[in-house]
Amino acid sequence: MSKSVFEIKSLRDDVLRNFSGDYKAGVLEKLSVLRRDHVEKPVIMVATGSCGIISGAGETLESIRQYLDKHTIEADLLETGCNGFCSASPIVSIQLPGKKLLSLQQITSDKVEEMLDSVFNGFSPANNALGQHKKSHLNYWENIPYIEDHPFFRYQQRHLLGLSGLIDPINIEEYIAHGGYKALTKAVYYYTTSNLCSLIESSGLRGRSGSGFPTGKKWKIALNTPADNKYLICNADESDPGAFMERHLVEGNPHKIIESVAIAAYAISARQAYIYINSDYKIAIDRLEKALEQAKEYGFVGENIFGSNYNLRIQIRKGAGALVCGEETALISSIEGRRGNPAIKPPYPAVSGLFGKPTIVNNVETLSNIPDIINNLATVV
Amino acid sequence: MSKTIEEILENYPGSQREYLQCILQDIQAEWGYLSEENIVKVSKFMNISSASVFGTASFYSQFRLSPLGKYNFRICQGSACHLMGNENLLKLLERNLKTKAGETSKNGLFSIEVVDCMGACHLSPLISVNGRFYPQQSEGSLLKIIEELTNNEH
Numbered sequence: 001m002s003k004s005v006f007e008i009k010s011l012r013d014d015v016l017r018n019f020s021g022d023y024k025a026g027v028l029e030k031l032s033v034l035r036r037d038h039v040e041k042p043v044i045m046v047a048t049g050s051c052g053i054i055s056g057a058g059e060t061l062e063s064i065r066q067y068l069d070k071h072t073i074e075a076d077l078l079e080t081g082c083n084g085f086c087s088a089s090p091i092v093s094i095q096l097p098g099k100k101l102l103s104l105q106q107i108t109s110d111k112v113e114e115m116l117d118s119v120f121n122g123f124s125p126a127n128n129a130l131g132q133h134k135k136s137h138l139n140y141w142e143n144i145p146y147i148e149d150h151p152f153f154r155y156q157q158r159h160l161l162g163l164s165g166l167i168d169p170i171n172i173e174e175y176i177a178h179g180g181y182k183a184l185t186k187a188v189y190y191y192t193t194s195n196l197c198s199l200i201e202s203s204g205l206r207g208r209s210g211s212g213f214p215t216g217k218k219w220k221i222a223l224n225t226p227a228d229n230k231y232l233i234c235n236a237d238e239s240d241p242g243a244f245m246e247r248h249l250v251e252g253n254p255h256k257i258i259e260s261v262a263i264a265a266y267a268i269s270a271r272q273a274y275i276y277i278n279s280d281y282k283i284a285i286d287r288l289e290k291a292l293e294q295a296k297e298y299g300f301v302g303e304n305i306f307g308s309n310y311n312l313r314i315q316i317r318k319g320a321g322a323l324v325c326g327e328e329t330a331l332i333s334s335i336e337g338r339r340g341n342p343a344i345k346p347p348y349p350a351v352s353g354l355f356g357k358p359t360i361v362n363n364v365e366t367l368s369n370i371p372d373i374i375n376n377l378a379t380v381v
Numbered sequence: 382m383s384k385t386i387e388e389i390l391e392n393y394p395g396s397q398r399e400y401l402q403c404i405l406q407d408i409q410a411e412w413g414y415l416s417e418e419n420i421v422k423v424s425k426f427m428n429i430s431s432a433s434v435f436g437t438a439s440f441y442s443q444f445r446l447s448p449l450g451k452y453n454f455r456i457c458q459g460s461a462c463h464l465m466g467n468e469n470l471l472k473l474l475e476r477n478l479k480t481k482a483g484e485t486s487k488n489g490l491f492s493i494e495v496v497d498c499m500g501a502c503h504l505s506p507l508i509s510v511n512g513r514f515y516p517q518q519s520e521g522s523l524l525k526i527i528e529e530l531t532n533n534e535h
Contacts (some may be wrong), residue, residue, distance in 0.1 A: 054501035074457050164431040242460030244500035279406065279443055280497055320402055321497075322439030337401035338438040 005030050005173055008298050010307065015176060016185040016209035032079040035178035037135070038347075039095050042075035042120075047091040047165055049082035049251040050244070050283055055089035056171045058289070059109035065118050068097045081252025081287075083154050083165030088130055093165065094119050101133040101166075102141055103196040133369070160368045164252025169287050175255040181300055183371035187263045188308050196267040197223055207325070209235065209363035221350040222268040222358040233335070236277040236284075236364040237319040237326050246364050250277065254291035258314065260367035262301060263374065265312050268360055272313050275364075276331055279318035288316060328361035384411050386422050396427050405438055414445040426471050433507025442483070450485045450492035454478070455509045462505040470494065470506055472521055477527050490534065 006015070014027045037042060044062045046052070056128040061079065068075055083091065088105035092115070095101045105128055118121055118125045124132075124141045131147025132140070167174045173180070187196055190360055201216025222230055234257065250257055257275065265273040277285055292314060295301045303311050322340045324330045329343040332354045353359025389407045392402045408419050415438055422433035433491030438444045443511070447514065456462075457472055471493070475481055478491035485492040501507055515526060 049500075051500045054499060054504065054507070054516070086500060089501075240464070241458060241498055241500045244498055247500060278497070317403065318406055319443075320406065321443035322441050334402060335399060337398040337437065339437050356437065 005034055011173065011176060012299070016181055017189070017306070018218070018250060024071065031177045034174050036095060036101075037137075039076075039097050039294045041097065042073070043078065044075055045078045045080045045093040045095075045165070047082045047089065047093075048079040048283070050247060050281070051080065051086035051247075052089045052091065053283065055106075056108045056187065057090035060090045060107055060112060062090065063112035064116070065111040067112055073120070073238075078168045079221055080167065081164040081169050082248055083252075084161050084248060091130065091165065094360060096120075098139050100135055100138040100140060102131040102134070102144065102163075103147055105130040107140055109267070122188055122285065137317075151246060159372050160249060160256075160365065161252060163256070164248060167252055169252060170290045170294065172255055172291070172298055175253065180255055180371075180377060181259050183374035184262050184266075184300060186374055187266055187381040188306050189271065190225050192288065193223055193267055193269050194220075196263070200267070200370065200373060205250045205366065205373060207363055208365040208369075215362065215366055219264070219348055219360060221348070222270075222360045225351050225358040227357050229355070229357045230268055230270040231357060232261060232268060232270040232273040233328075233359060233361045234261045234264075234273065234275040234282075234364050234367055235326065235328070235331060235361055236275060237331065238278055238281075238364075239319070239321075239323040239326055247281050247284050249368055250281065250288055254284070254288040256368055257288065257364060258291055258295045258301065258365075260370045261314060262305070262312055263370050264360065265314075266310060266368055268358070270360070271311055272315070274315050274335055276315050276317045276325075276335065279320055285316065285318065290351060331361060332359060339356045386419055390423070390426050392479075395522065398427060398502075401427065401437055402441070405434075405444060409444060412448045416446055420496070422484065428479050445483075447485050448489070448492075450520040451490050452510055453492045455496045456482075457496045457497075457499045457505070457507045459500075459502065459505070461502035462498075462507055467506040468509065470518060470523055473523055474527075477524070479488065491530075 009093040012210055014024050035106050044064055046057055046064065048057045048061060062368055064077060067184050090107050091103060091105055091320055092107040093101055106116060107128060111128065115125050115128065124144050129144045129148050132144050134146050136149055156212060164179055165176065197216050200219060201214060205215045212325065214227065226379040236246050236250060238244065261273050261275060275288065277288065299305060301314050303370045305312060323338040323344060325334045327342050329345065330340040332349060334340040335354060349359040349361055350356060383484055386408065389404065393404055394507055400439045404423055405415060408415055420434050421431050423436045456467055456475055458467065471482060474493050478493060480486040480493060482493045483503065499507055506518050508515045508518050510526065
């Protein structure tokens with residue numbers, strides 16, 4: 001894992017709890033380094049999500065490592081998630097000092113030498129170029145189109161997958177430098193649980209798992225049901241044949257999932273949250289576990305989050321291959337250690353769910369919208 | 382095997398029912414399947430009947446009650462692979478490996494698992510053997526793989 005740029009306390013006080021926009025000397029520069037606005041040495045990112053690995057990205061990564069050793073080139077080599085264009089796998093993105101980030105497609109291990117020979121000599125291999133990323137202060141690669149103009153990406157507004165493929169998924173500081181955990185900070189510092197539920201309700205967010213139920217309205221039901229314990233469950237058990245968009249979210253930016261879960265749990269006053277994820281998603285689970293450890297270390301999860309009175313414990317649970325456990329009552333039954341039999345509703349889980357307590361089950365994609373809503377719509381009161 | 386079942390159960394003090402699935406997953410991660418002996422030990426640990434443990438385990442397709450074969454075939458049942466003919470490939474596997482999906486051949490060499498979409502639809506139909514991926518399989522190419530593995534054993 002990469003070296004920390006910030007001390008934890010400084011990150012919390014100078015970055016996250018700073019809503020004035022005035023930063024101490026050196027803080028903006030450190031954030032810029034983490035975002036790779038400029039790089040001092042080459043950075044090579046290989047998309048090693050599941051689709052990438054199946055296409056040979058593991059071998060590509062190894063070949064790149066060997067090339068760098070052989071030519072004694074100093075470069076940062078990172079593994080990322082996929083940007084969503086899986087058929088272009090293996091995807092390799094390279095940032096040279098002073099030049100725009102360049103993404104290349106179908107770079108199997110046999111193409112690595114030719115690719116790196118070209119790139120380090122200032123030329124992009126035209127056949128394999130996916131596109132260069134517009135960052136206006138960096139120099140242009142000749143004859144290479146912008147990835148933002150690519151037919152696949154052109155009409156996308158990348159709210160959920162925006163950082164996937166661009167950041168190290170298990171580097172919490174990179175996520176923070178791109179605005180991560182700011183929404184959780186705002187929520188805990190500036191919103192009562194009731195105001196937070198109202199904010200999400202007024203945003204119009206609806207469940208993405210197929211039900212379309214208004215998320216904020218569901219949260220309010222759980223919030224307003226008296227109980228000594230409440231639970232938040234993030235449903236990442238994706239088992240629909242041919243579906244793997246939720247896997248992308250977790251593999252590409254697991255910290256966003258953790259932040260979203262923490263905000264939702266806070267909103268309903270839950271002290272225990274579960275992330276229930278398909279057990280076959282090994283890469284996603286591995287990254288999520290590492291991200292959760294980091295989140296604990298930095299105090300975003302655990303006792304007295306941000307020095308508040310709020311405690312939250314997040315457990316990762318692995319689904320054991322039953323499609324029906326995507327349905328909320330069956331999922332709850334599974335977490336309780338039973339057969340995943342669905343139950344009759346009412347009572348709805350928001351009133352009586354896990355262990356008979358108010359429980360909110362939200363789809364992982366639904367939850368992933370929460371930080372953007374708070375960051376864009378919220379005014380600090 | 383690096384862990385004993387006792388070491389696994391130690392991670393779950395309080396033996397609460399809610400951790401049953403986690404315990405079974407840890408056992409399967411260690412041994413590759415759930416043996417009758419381990420199911421009985423778990424039931425004693427949780428103070429519930431072994432029928433109850435078995436009943437829970439049998440609900441979930443992840444849990445195996447027999448060991449994996451030396452060569453474990455995983456065939457993707459995602460939409461793209463389905464359209465590209467994975468049903469015929471599964472029948473071919475069952476015929477030639479002499480075992481059904483979810484089971485292991487009598488000689489312990491081969492087992493077949495049908496799995497959810499692996500997310501490499503542009504490489505369909507997709508099969509993996511012991512974690513190694515074989516994209517865009519046809520009946521001919523799959524037969525070659527089986528032949529190669531069988532020859533390895535002679």
